[in-house]
Amino acid sequence: MSASASNLDIAALIGRLPLFSSMSPDEVARITRGTREIRVNKGDILFHKGDPNQGFHLLLSGQVKLAFTSAQGNEKVVEIVGPGQTFGEAIMFMDTPYIVFAQALSDSQLLHISKAALYEELENDPRLARKMLASMAMRLHQLMHDMEGYSLHSGKERITDYLLRELPENTVSGPATVSLTTTKGIIASRLNLTQEHFSRILHELVEDKLIIVKGRDIEIPDVARLRQQRG
Numbered sequence: 676m677s678a679s680a681s682n683l684d685i686a687a688l689i690g691r692l693p694l695f696s697s698m699s700p701d702e703v704a705r706i707t708r709g710t711r712e713i714r715v716n717k718g719d720i721l722f723h724k725g726d727p728n729q730g731f732h733l734l735l736s737g738q739v740k741l742a743f744t745s746a747q748g749n750e751k752v753v754e755i756v757g758p759g760q761t762f763g764e765a766i767m768f769m770d771t772p773y774i775v776f777a778q779a780l781s782d783s784q785l786l787h788i789s790k791a792a793l794y795e796e797l798e799n800d801p802r803l804a805r806k807m808l809a810s811m812a813m814r815l816h817q818l819m820h821d822m823e824g825y826s827l828h829s830g831k832e833r834i835t836d837y838l839l840r841e842l843p844e845n846t847v848s849g850p851a852t853v854s855l856t857t858t859k860g861i862i863a864s865r866l867n868l869t870q871e872h873f874s875r876i877l878h879e880l881v882e883d884k885l886i887i888v889k890g891r892d893i894e895i896p897d898v899a900r901l902r903q904q905r906g
Contacts, residue, residue, distance in 0.1 A: 698803070713732075726772060729787075741756065855891040
């Protein structure tokens, strides 16, 4: 993992974020001074559970997983972060160490925005605080939705929901293809399933002619039929 001194226009990137859209150029410039670019290779750890939090991350490209390891040594994936998403804000405000670890699932490029720079701007701009609260509330709502799914839905329902969420926007019928962005094992962990259970359910969906598995590509011959199966 390394910080980069590239020609990346950090100020322009930050200024385009909805989180910072209400800021003046001077305010963005102050945030930029507390921001550094980070490049990581696939498999690199950005931080470990228990590390101190000094700010939050914005993923520019690549993919990062947030996970923890149980006492039995099993890994549980909490979230898979994609480009344009941020992570680490809630822990930053709690002023506690990280409760998960972050690992790059592919070569990735990120920005790290320092806690000190952000706190200074929060004192000056209440609108920024409201936006950050709204962003964290949306993430909490999604996590609660996921927890409900793990508790009340069968494994087949969880996988079907996942495939439908990954469809291109406004796809309601006809054939479509979902390309898995990471390994089946990581997706299984995210859905609170074992890899064996995940694979068995995929096989059942194939037998029901609801999907066709071609490596990481999941072809759905009839999206409407898959939705009907979900109920």
